[in-house]
Amino acid sequence: MPTALPMHAPEKPRHGEPCNGCGYCCASEVCDVGRAMHGDVPAPCPSMAWGDGRFVCNAVRMADELGPVYSLALRLKMGVGLGCDSDDPPPPPPEPKKRKGK
Numbered sequence: 001m002p003t004a005l006p007m008h009a010p011e012k013p014r015h016g017e018p019c020n021g022c023g024y025c026c027a028s029e030v031c032d033v034g035r036a037m038h039g040d041v042p043a044p045c046p047s048m049a050w051g052d053g054r055f056v057c058n059a060v061r062m063a064d065e066l067g068p069v070y071s072l073a074l075r076l077k078m079g080v081g082l083g084c085d086s087d088d089p090p091p092p093p094p095e096p097k098k099r100k101g102k
């Protein structure tokens, strides 16, 4: 489970829906690229950055700056543009039933 995300972070969409940069995935687990950059660090990933109302990945930013080949290669590896690939969090447990007369 992720550590606390900012209150103003967008709510996570369902698996497969368009990514909105909610940050749930990278706050929950560091991906292969993140581990290659930072080693075996715990989540949240140090490459997470906040900007324009969403989380972005600094590894993607760096690849974009290096040029279109790097940018495309990393985006293909990460599945950028293919929708949210993060499992949905489990639903909260049901409220305990109130007993009659209490």
Ligand code: SF4
Binding pocket: 012, 013, 018, 019, 020, 021, 022, 023, 024, 025, 026, 055, 083, 084, 085, 086
């Ligand atoms: S892939 Fe899903 S969990 Fe990750 S930032 Fe995008 S919407 Fe959020």
Ligand code: SF4
Binding pocket: 025, 026, 029, 030, 031, 032, 033, 034, 035, 045, 046, 047, 048, 049, 056, 057, 058, 059, 060, 078
């Ligand atoms: S490298 Fe980027 S995509 Fe991977 S976990 Fe870190 S912030 Fe998320």
